Amino acid sequence: MNEIVQKKELAPDIDEYVINAPLVASKCLSGQFVVLRLHEEGERIPITIADFDRDTGFLTLVIQEVGKTTMEMGTMKEGDVLSDVIGPLGRESKISKIGTMVAVGGGIGIPAVHPIARAFKEAGSAVISVLGARNKELLIWEERMRSFSDKISITTDDGSYGKKGFVTDALKELIDSGTKIDQVTAIGPAIMMKMVSEVTRPKGIKTVVSLNSLMLDATGMCGVCRVEVGGKTKFACVDGPEFDGHEVNFDILMSRLTMYLPEEKESVEAYRKKLSSGK
Ligand SMILES: Cc1cc2nc3c(=O)[nH]c(=O)nc-3n(C[C@H](O)[C@H](O)[C@H](O)COP(=O)(O)OP(=O)(O)OC[C@H]3O[C@@H](n4cnc5c(N)ncnc54)[C@H](O)[C@@H]3O)c2cc1C
Numbered sequence: 598m599n600e601i602v603q604k605k606e607l608a609p610d611i612d613e614y615v616i617n618a619p620l621v622a623s624k625c626l627s628g629q630f631v632v633l634r635l636h637e638e639g640e641r642i643p644i645t646i647a648d649f650d651r652d653t654g655f656l657t658l659v660i661q662e663v664g665k666t667t668m669e670m671g672t673m674k675e676g677d678v679l680s681d682v683i684g685p686l687g688r689e690s691k692i693s694k695i696g697t698m699v700a701v702g703g704g705i706g707i708p709a710v711h712p713i714a715r716a717f718k719e720a721g722s723a724v725i726s727v728l729g730a731r732n733k734e735l736l737i738w739e740e741r742m743r744s745f746s747d748k749i750s751i752t753t754d755d756g757s758y759g760k761k762g763f764v765t766d767a768l769k770e771l772i773d774s775g776t777k778i779d780q781v782t783a784i785g786p787a788i789m790m791k792m793v794s795e796v797t798r799p800k801g802i803k804t805v806v807s808l809n810s811l812m813l814d815a816t817g818m819c820g821v822c823r824v825e826v827g828g829k830t831k832f833a834c835v836d837g838p839e840f841d842g843h844e845v846n847f848d849i850l851m852s853r854l855t856m857y858l859p860e861e862k863e864s865v866e867a868y869r870k871k872l873s874s875g876k
Contacts, residue, residue, distance in 0.1 A: 599679040602655060607737045610662040611705065612671060613647075618682040619654025621646075627712035628690030628807065628839055631656065632815045634681040635669055642666050643812045643834075645784075646685065647708035647738075656682070659708035659737065665864040686815050687838045690805075694721035695779040699771065700742070701727045701764050701793055703785025707738045709807060710784040718745040725749070725776070727767045729785070733758035765792045778802050783842065787851050794842030804842035808833045810850060811857070825849050 603615035621631060625646050632641045648657035662671045673679075690713045700714035707728055718724045726746040730736035731754045743749055750767040751759025760767060764785070772778065782805045783793040790806040797804045810833040813821040817835035824833050825846035831837065 599682050601673055601675050601677050601679070604673070604675050607659065608735050610671065611735070611737060612660055612662075613708075614658045614660065614670075616656045616658060616679065616682060617654055618656045621682055621684045622649045622651055622654045622656050625649050625656070625685035626689035627692065627716040629685040629687045630815075630838065631658070631682050631684030632686060632812075633658075633670070633679055634683075635666065635673065636680045639669075639680060640666050641681075641683075641813065641815065642670075643686070643815055645709040645807070645838075647711055649712070657708075659705060661705045664861050665868045668865065668868060683815070687834060688836070690716065690782070690839055692716045692720050697723045697725060697776065697778050697780075699725045699727060699768065699778050699781045700746075701729075701768060701781060701783035701785070701789075702738075702742070703729045703764055703783075703789040704731070704735060705737075706783075706785030706789070706807075707736075707742065710782060711738060711741060713782055713784075714742065715745050722779075723747045725771065725778075727752070727764050727771070728759075729753070729764035729767070729789070730758075731755065763792070764789060765796050768793060768796050772796070772800060772802070780805065781842075782806075782839075787847055787854060790842060790845075791847035791851075794845070794847070798843050805839050806842040806845060807838045808840060808845065808850060809838075809854075811853060824853075 600617045605613045630645045644658045647659045662668045698717040700710045702710040726742045726749045729752040752762045780803045783790050784807045810822040813819045815834040817832050822833040826840045827844040
């Protein structure tokens with residue numbers, strides 16, 4: 598169990614992993630996540646379940662190397678075994694047949710929105726996907742999203758692929774064209790989810806976001822992942838990760854995300870030193 602059965606590089610520092618975790622795969626639903634521990638002394642990192650297959654017992658995770666543990670994960674190979682894959686965690690997405698669901702995915706948020714958008718499609722809704730990345734090289738899982746989307750728009754910040762601009766520009770265009778949208782689900786960087794919520798707010802379009810707050814135990818006990826939603830404190834791990842985007846206090850979320858930057862930087866430097874000394 599927990600063996601990496603397949604690893605594929607999708608973009609620089611972004612890898613797709615297929616993990617043998619049959620107990621998690623048998624129970625998980627779209628919108629949920631797992632907590633990984635690479636080895637017994639490793640820290641716990643929350644990662645969204647990007648895909649799952651109950652028959653094989655495999656989970657697909659897409660991980661971007663941004664800090665010490667994700668960098669260490671990047672050194673793992675097919676055949677290596679993770680110490681723990683804990684889950685499924687978090688509440689599942691509320692899926693139903695609606696008229697049109699718009700799935701907005703930014704960067705590494707694209708694989709996270711994938712199972713939710715697909716579940717809406719399977720429930721009988723029309724799905725429009727709006728995908729964005731900094732550039733063409735960083736745009737991942739386009740084909741997977743295209744396979745079930747009725748329509749797809751792509752933006753890149755630098756214009757190297759699709760339309761030049763942000764996902765919010767494509768979303769605004771869609772709204773202005775008069776397309777009737779019943780729900781937007783947006784997953785990506787906090788600033789992207791905040792801006793998407795601001796675009797939909799004046800039109801009163803239901804907007805669901807999935808919060809990437811810092812997490813520790815992921816069981817609702819430690820309080821590290823607390824977020825403010827509708828003026829109340831919620832725990833992203835057990836009350837979320839999905840919340841009403843119009844109610845989320847994104848400024849608090851973004852400021853909490855940077856709380857441990859000096860420590861995270863120190864940890865990356867220590868890890869690099871350890872790697873270069875070969876110990
Ligand atoms: C629910 C959730 C689950 C996550 N799960 C994982 C996971 O499984 N694995 C993992 O490694 N990390 C995960 N993360 C971490 C997080 O998504 C990444 O750290 C983050 O997306 C950085 O990606 P990027 O550098 O590609 O973003 P950027 O390149 O900075 O942005 C991507 C896109 O967002 C849009 N955007 C950026 N800024 C703005 C703006 N000001 N206004 C409007 N649009 C903007 C643009 O379209 C841009 O192309 C998760 C995050 C969330 C929210």
